[in-house]
Amino acid sequence: MLRLYSTIHSFISAWRDDPREKGACLGQRYEVQEILGEGSYGITYKCLDYTTGKEVAVKQARPSKGDYAVKLLFQEAEIISELQHPDIPAFIDFFKEKGRSYLVMSYMEGDTLEDLIFGQGIKYDEKQTVLITLQLLHLVKYVHKQGYVHLDLRIPNVLFHGGRLLLIDFGLARKIGTAPLLPKSSFFARLSAQRRSSTGKVANEQADLYDIGHFMLFMLYSTYEVAEMEMEMNPHTPHTEQSWQEELRLSADVKLIIERLLENEQPFHRSDELITALEAMIFT
Numbered sequence: 001m002l003r004l005y006s007t008i009h010s011f012i013s014a015w016r017d018d019p020r021e022k023g024a025c026l027g028q029r030y031e032v033q034e035i036l037g038e039g040s041y042g043i044t045y046k047c048l049d050y051t052t053g054k055e056v057a058v059k060q061a062r063p064s065k066g067d068y069a070v071k072l073l074f075q076e077a078e079i080i081s082e083l084q085h086p087d088i089p090a091f092i093d094f095f096k097e098k099g100r101s102y103l104v105m106s107y108m109e110g111d112t113l114e115d116l117i118f119g120q121g122i123k124y125d126e127k128q129t130v131l132i133t134l135q136l137l138h139l140v141k142y143v144h145k146q147g148y149v150h151l152d153l154r155i156p157n158v159l160f161h162g163g164r165l166l167l168i169d170f171g172l173a174r175k176i177g178t179a180p181l182l183p184k185s186s187f188f189a190r191l192s193a194q195r196r197s198s199t200g201k202v203a204n205e206q207a208d209l210y211d212i213g214h215f216m217l218f219m220l221y222s223t224y225e226v227a228e229m230e231m232e233m234n235p236h237t238p239h240t241e242q243s244w245q246e247e248l249r250l251s252a253d254v255k256l257i258i259e260r261l262l263e264n265e266q267p268f269h270r271s272d273e274l275i276t277a278l279e280a281m282i283f284t
């Protein structure tokens with residue numbers, strides 16, 4: 001019975017969320033050019049803004065996720081409208097049409113770090129990782145200074161365009177010190193939203209710094225090949241799982257910084273502190 005309900009529910013959700021097609025006109029102003037991505041709560045399109053002739057990114061709240069998706073989208077709109085930085089999407093418009101809600105923001109051209117690492121096979125050594133993390137941190141520091149935390153600092157949300165680093169997807173961002181928005185619906189929906197919104201705790205700068213620890217590891221793992229070579233040379237020897245400290249050959253300084261980011265000992269409390277520590281490594 002539960003299975004039948006779940007099948008019918010997924011079918012109805014897919015039908016309600018059917019994305020708008022190429023050429024469709026949204027809000028009598030934005031022509032859909034392509035779908036950029038479909039997340040759990042939103043569908044994002046690249047559109048042409050007829051009034052300016054510019055490309056824009058338009059995010060639609062998933063109809064099947066009801067009021068909660070609309071609230072999240074509205075929260076994202078409020079936050080990006082408070083952030084005015086050339087390397088962060090600018091707020092352009094928020095509108096409702098035929099019962100659907102849309103957020104319009106500037107389109108950020110570039111390749112995500114995820115594409116660069118996994119699609120184009122680019123490798124980042126320790127020095128490059130530190131320099132890129134510093135670029136990201138200067139943006140994160142700006143966001144924190146405005147009173148917000150991003151809470152989704154991951155390689156798919158960081159773009160590169162001509163050497164410039166851009167930060168997108170403020171869908172989980174929150175005002176510092178606030179609790180996450182939770183749906184009023186079922187216990188399970190609340191639980192999954194709580195998990196999604198970074199442990200469901202009150203938002204603080206340290207949550208972003210923790211994500212930066214993982215961000216650095218993703219970049220550093222781009223150079224990691226030892227395990228594959230070992231497997232080729234000794235295919236019958238069972239491969240034992242190792243920690244990142246064992247797998248990556250890192251300098252003591254970088255290792256300590258990542259440990260401080262990911263573990264509870266000697267944590268960094270603010271982005272400034274981390275910037276100082278990384279700059280000391282690079283410039284001394």
Ligand SMILES: Nc1ncnc2c1ncn2[C@@H]1O[C@H](COP(=O)(O)OP(=O)(O)OP(=O)(O)O)[C@@H](O)[C@H]1O
Nearest residue numbers: 036037039040042044057089106107108168169171
């Ligand atoms: N302002 C923007 N400029 C260019 N591309 C964007 C912009 N905003 C989002 N995108 C792209 O659209 C896609 C989906 O966007 P986004 O990550 O914001 O959606 P989401 O619903 O939050 O998805 P997820 O749940 O996977 O995080 C991503 O591929 C992202 O690169």
